[in-house]
Amino acid sequence: xxxxxxxxxxxxxxxxxxxxxxxxxxxxxxxxxxxxxxxxxxxxxxxxxxxxxxxxxxxxxxxxxxxxxxxxxxxxxxxxxxxxxxxxxxxxxxxxxxxxxxxxxxxxxxxxxxxxxxxxxxxxxxxxxxxxxxxxxxxxxxxxxxxxxxxxxx
Amino acid sequence: xxxxxxxxxxxxxxxxxxxxxxxxxxxxxxxxxxxxxxxxxxxxxxxxxxxxxxxxxxxxxxxxxxxxxxxxxxxxxxxxxxxxxxxxxxxxxxxxxxxxxxxxxxxxxxxxxxxxxxxxxxxxxxxxxxxxxxxxxxxxxxxxxxxxxxxxxxxxxxxxxxxxxxxxxxxxxxxxxxxxxxxxxxxxxxxxxxxxxxxxxxxxxxxxxxxxxxxxxxxxxxxxxxxxxxxxxxxxxxxxxxxxxxxxxxxxxxxxxxxxxxxxxxxxxxxxxxxxxxxxxxxxxxxxxxxxxxxxxxxxxxxxxxxxxxxxxxxxxxxxxxxxxxxxxxxxxxxxxxxxxxxxxxxxxxxxxxxxxxxxxxxxxxxxxxxxxxxxxxxxxxxxxxxxxxxxxxxxxxxxxxxxxxxxxxxxxxxxxxxxxxxxxxxxxxxxxxxxxxxxxxxxxxxxxxxxxxxxxxxxxxxxxxxxxxxxxxxxxxxxxxxxxxxxxxxxxxxxxxxxxxxxxxxxxxxxxxxxxxxxxxxxxxxxxxxxxxxx
Numbered sequence: 020x021x022x023x024x025x026x027x028x029x030x031x032x033x034x035x036x037x038x039x040x041x042x043x044x045x046x047x048x049x050x051x052x053x054x055x056x057x058x059x060x061x062x063x064x065x066x067x068x069x070x071x072x073x074x075x076x077x078x079x080x081x082x083x084x085x086x087x088x089x090x091x092x093x094x095x096x097x098x099x100x101x102x103x104x105x106x107x108x109x110x111x112x113x114x115x116x117x118x119x120x121x122x123x124x125x126x127x128x129x130x131x132x133x134x135x136x137x138x139x140x141x142x143x144x145x146x147x148x149x150x151x152x153x154x155x156x157x158x159x160x161x162x163x164x165x166x167x168x169x170x171x172x173x
Numbered sequence: 174x175x176x177x178x179x180x181x182x183x184x185x186x187x188x189x190x191x192x193x194x195x196x197x198x199x200x201x202x203x204x205x206x207x208x209x210x211x212x213x214x215x216x217x218x219x220x221x222x223x224x225x226x227x228x229x230x231x232x233x234x235x236x237x238x239x240x241x242x243x244x245x246x247x248x249x250x251x252x253x254x255x256x257x258x259x260x261x262x263x264x265x266x267x268x269x270x271x272x273x274x275x276x277x278x279x280x281x282x283x284x285x286x287x288x289x290x291x292x293x294x295x296x297x298x299x300x301x302x303x304x305x306x307x308x309x310x311x312x313x314x315x316x317x318x319x320x321x322x323x324x325x326x327x328x329x330x331x332x333x334x335x336x337x338x339x340x341x342x343x344x345x346x347x348x349x350x351x352x353x354x355x356x357x358x359x360x361x362x363x364x365x366x367x368x369x370x371x372x373x374x375x376x377x378x379x380x381x382x383x384x385x386x387x388x389x390x391x392x393x394x395x396x397x398x399x400x401x402x403x404x405x406x407x408x409x410x411x412x413x414x415x416x417x418x419x420x421x422x423x424x425x426x427x428x429x430x431x432x433x434x435x436x437x438x439x440x441x442x443x444x445x446x447x448x449x450x451x452x453x454x455x456x457x458x459x460x461x462x463x464x465x466x467x468x469x470x471x472x473x474x475x476x477x478x479x480x481x482x483x484x485x486x487x488x489x490x491x492x493x494x495x496x497x498x499x500x501x502x503x504x505x506x507x508x509x510x511x512x513x514x515x516x517x518x519x520x521x522x523x524x525x526x527x528x529x530x531x532x533x534x535x536x537x538x539x540x541x542x543x544x545x546x547x548x549x550x551x552x553x554x555x556x557x558x559x560x561x562x563x564x565x566x567x568x569x570x571x572x573x574x575x576x577x578x579x580x581x582x583x584x585x586x587x588x589x590x591x592x593x594x595x596x597x598x599x600x601x602x603x604x605x606x607x608x609x610x611x612x613x614x615x616x617x618x619x620x621x622x623x624x625x626x627x628x629x630x631x632x633x634x635x636x637x638x639x640x641x642x643x644x645x646x647x648x649x650x651x652x653x654x655x656x657x658x659x660x661x662x663x664x665x666x667x668x669x670x671x672x673x674x675x676x677x678x679x680x681x682x683x684x685x686x687x688x689x690x691x692x693x694x695x696x697x698x699x700x701x702x703x704x705x706x707x708x709x
Contacts, residue, residue, distance in 0.1 A: 044553040103549070121548055125537035126227045135533055138560060140497060146220035146383050149373025150498035152335035155356055157317065159336075159344050162351070169322045169353055171512050173279040173287060173298065 024065050024072070025058075029079055033058045035094045036082055039106045040117070040124050048137040052124045055134065060127040061120070071123065078116030082109050175424075175436045179203045182425055182439035184411050184454065186210075187265015188685050189671040189692040190445035191390035191398065192308065196696035198401035200703070205437065207409040207427055210244040210262035212391065213381060220377035220384075226534035233380040235269060235636055237261065244408065246588035248449060250597040250638065255480045257449060257597060257638040263405060264391030265447070266639065267685065271378055271502025272360040272387050273526055274314050275682040276305050276690075279324065280512060284573075284678050288513045290520045290604075291573050291678040295649045295658035296694070302326065304690035304697075309358070312388040312689070313366045316358035322508035331363045334372060339494040339564045340504045343527050346623025352509040357526065359503035360388035360685070369393075376529060378501040387500075390689075409435075412592050413458040414442055414668070420462045421707070422668045428590045441699075441706075443669045445692075448478065448641025451674040452580045453595040455645065468645070468662040468670075473655050475581055477574035477643040479679040482601060484609045484632030486616035487528075487539075487565030488625025494564055496530015504529060510615060511681055519607040521571040523681045525616060528565045536560045543629050566619070567634070568612030570605050571681040580644050601633060609633060640684050642676035659702075660695035666707040671695050 025033060034053030041052035052058075065072040085105050090096040097105070110117050128134055132142035141148070181197060183190045186208035194206055219225035219233055230239070235258035237245035244261045260266045279298035284291035306327045316329035333356035336344065347354040361378070364371040372386040385392050399405070408430035415436075417423040422442040429435050444451045452475035458467035466474050507525040510517070531539055536559050540546030546555040572578075578599045586594040601609075609632045617628050648654025651663035656675055662668040671692040673684050680687070699706060 040548040041552050042550060047553055047557075049553060117548070121541060122538065125541060126230075126534050129533040129537045130223045130225075130227060132223065138533060140533070140561075144221050144223055144225055145375035145377050145497075146218075146225075147373070147375075149375040149384070150495075152337050152374045152498055155317070155333040155335055156341075159341060159348070160317075160355070162348055163321070163353055163355065164319060166321050166353065168324075169508055169512065170278050170324065171280040171287065172324075173283040 024062055025079070029083065030058060032082060032086060032094055033079055035102065036106065037120070037124055039102060040121055041128055049134060052128050055128055055131055057124050057127040061123050064123065071119065074115050074119045078109070078113045078120070081113050085109060175438065178438035178440070179205045180439065181205070181441045181443060182207060182437050183443045183445055184425060185265065185445035185447070185450065185672070186263040186395070186405055187445060187447065188267050188390050189688050190443070191264070191394035192689045192692040193443060193445065193671055193696050194398040194403040195311070195394040196693055197699065198398050198403050200700060201402070204403045206403065206405045207411055207425065207437065208263055208405055208407050209410040211407045212263045213268055215383045215385065218377070218381040218383035220375055220380060220382070225377055225380060226532045229380055233269065235639070243589065246592070247586055247594045248597060249583045249586050249594060253597040253599040254601055254633055254635065255482065255599060255638045256636050257641070258636060259447065259449070259641070262391070263395060263407065264389040267389040268381050268391070269379055270639065270685060271683070272500070273502050273506070273683045274309070274312065274358045274360040274686045275506060275524070276323065277680040277682060277687050278322070278511065281678060281680040284521065288520045292648065292653070294677045295647055298324070301687070301690045301694060304693040305686060307693055308686060308689045312360040312393050313362045313369060314358055314360050315363035317356050320355045322353060322355065322511065329358060331366055334359055334361060334363050334500050334503055335374065336504060337495055337499045339496040339499070339530060340527060342490070342494060343564055343566070343619070343623050344505055346619045347507060349622040350619060352507060352619070354505045354507045357503045357506045359500060361500050361503055362386045362388070372500060374499045376497055376499055376501050376532070410588070410590055410592070411454060412590065414454065414467055415458070416460050416462055416467065416665065420665060422665050432590070441667050441669065443671060445672050447672040448644045448674045449580055449595050449597070451670055451672055452644040453582065456582050457593055463664070468655055468664045468668055470664045471652055471655055473646065473653070475579045475644050476576045477646055478578040478580055478597070478599060478641070479572040479574055479643040479676065480599065480638050481640045481679060481681065482570045482572055482605045482609055483634040483637035484568035484570070484613040484616065485565060485630065485634045486568065486613055486620060487563050487629045488620030488623065489559065489627040490562045490564060490624055491626060493561045494530055496561055496564055497532055499529050501529050502526065510612065517611055519604045519611065521573070521608070521681065523568050523570040523608055523612045525566045525568060525612070525619070528567060530561055530563050533560065536563070564620070564623070566616050568609060568616055568632070569681050569683070570608040570612060572605050572679045573602060574643050574646070574678060575602060640673065640679070642673040642679050642684060645670050645674040646677050647675040648677065659698035660691070669695060669699070
């Protein structure tokens with residue numbers, strides 16, 4: 020299986036759906052999940068996770084049908100509240116879709132460097148730089164050190 | 174095909190197999206270790222990639238069922254409230270362990286005498302103390318001398334790991350309540366040590382340490398053992414141990430990396446497959462002399478399985494805690510409720526071990542599970558409430574031995590070589606349940622005293638079957654135990670077991686330090702008795 024599983028139109032709709040799961044938040048400099056490229060990550064995962072594809076593909080087809088009924092398939096024509104209503108309908112039709120997408124969207128979104136930078140942490144893997152920490156200060160232990168022994172001799 | 178005979182064959186290259194190989198190496202015996210996994214190279218670890226957290230759900234997950242690597246064997250734990258965690262590689266489960274490295278307490282060896290529960294061990298704390306010392310030196314333990322929860326002991330070779338803002342916050346909670354805490358004894362080098370780099374506080378311990386600071390046995394014991402001539406053959410999965418007409422172990426049958434069946438003859442066979450792998454292999458080794466499994470005349474092989482039931486308590490704080498920094502599982506430990514106080518409604522006790530915070534991905538998934546992080550318009554507010562604002566602890570309860578908790582062979586499930594897989598038969602006892610409830614309630618008190626504004630709890634923690642003990646226990650009575658006080662099978666005089674399966678009781682602390690100390694004790698006894706090793 021290749022990465023090119025979805026059509027361009029399906030990808031646009033998929034991104035819009037992902038933006039409903041994690042919307043953008045301009046005041047925190049955070050993109051929506053669709054804007055951040057989460058859809059492409061999930062599409063790539065189809066190759067190693069056929070069970071994911073089995074949930075997402077029919078889910079997106081159902082989403083497409085709902086869009087066609089609501090706006091002749093043009094997602095850009097929908098007001099945000101109309102889109103939210105569609106997503107709620109999708110959830111009732113495809114109960115496995117949103118929990119599955121949410122799990123994978125959270126994993127993909129929060130490992131993106133631009134998201135981590137907006138969260139205020141270094142936008143890089145932990146290794147090899149690691150993090151600076153102050154050495155242990157045993158002044159904190161003053162009261163514990165005065166305690167009698169806690170163990171039972173045996 | 175039959176390989177040239179060796180003096181000693183060790184099955185399993187994890188915590189105990191490595192320690193035994195190192196200790197026996199100075200005898201210059203011909204020692205071979207068969208390991209079903211491979212070496213894990215620094216570049217294999219997830220810690221240098223953006224997807225390092227996500228790989229805990231795939232190839233670096235705790236569960237062999239989830240990972241499904243070629244070297245993993247399946248475990249049927251579907252009916253158990255606690256699921257199995259392990260790793261198959263040179264280094265075994267120390268590759269993924271937190272490296273929390275406490276000792277058992279003196280009372281842990283005498284639970285029957287002191288509290289009327291469990292069984293007494295055939296050895297005691299004082300006998301093991303010098304082996305704990307050696308092991309802590311070899312594994313590179315960081316810690317602080319003077320803990321009133323223990324008898325005086327040799328100071329750890331390295332100073333303690335940093336607590337960070339998170340650890341200091343939690344320590345403040347314990348201090349406010351007047352409860353015991355102490356910086357964890359951790360097999361993580363706080364400074365450069367014996368060729369290993371000091372910890373850089375990356376926090377990737379549970380998916381392995383690409384830096385080499387964490388003392389997994391592939392970077393501690395094995396290099397020295399190999400320098401002294403011990404050999405390891407990887408991707409070798411043992412199917413059974415055979416016996417000769419005298420009832421002595423004479424060979425192991427295994428599948429090599431190409432799936433070909435091989436026979437390795439040996440004078441001494443040592444099992445180091447831990448609390449599930451060891452009984453599985455013994456039960457699969459059926460012969461005319463041992464129709465119920467090798468070394469199983471007592472009927473106790475696979476019985477008395479003990480986990481440490483874990484409770485998880487996580488608090489939400491108002492201020493950032495920098496919890497993504499630092500060794501994941503090694504921060505501070507508390508023994509306030511470790512020793513028996515029957516007024517609490519249960520026998521024996523538990524430890525608290527503090528956890529660091531969660532990385533960005535785990536924060537999201539944890540919040541998804543707890544309902545704190547919804548999808549949609551409130552998502553970012555929910556996330557901001559949790560990210561870098563949680564600190565937690567686990568309650569590690571002492572499980573008591575019960576014969577009904579056991580490892581058996583699954584009638585249907587098999588590994589990729591067609592070898593019957595193990596099945597976990599386990600229920601949580603009333604004593605363990607009462608202990609968990611007590612621990613979770615006290616854990617909430619600590620977190621609230623430290624400033625938590627809300628708490629989340631889970632008990633028992635389902636994926637927490639890291640500690641696998643008791644399924645081939647040691648003892649002086651062949652009717653009540655599988656091996657003697659120095660790890661030799663009562664039934665097969667050249668068969669030794671050195672892993673967590675020989676534990677008599679579980680204590681309430683992580684077992685690796687004790688597994689390895691026991692191994693060093695067994696290795697020393699083998700060396701002392703070499704001329705008469707197989708005598709009655």
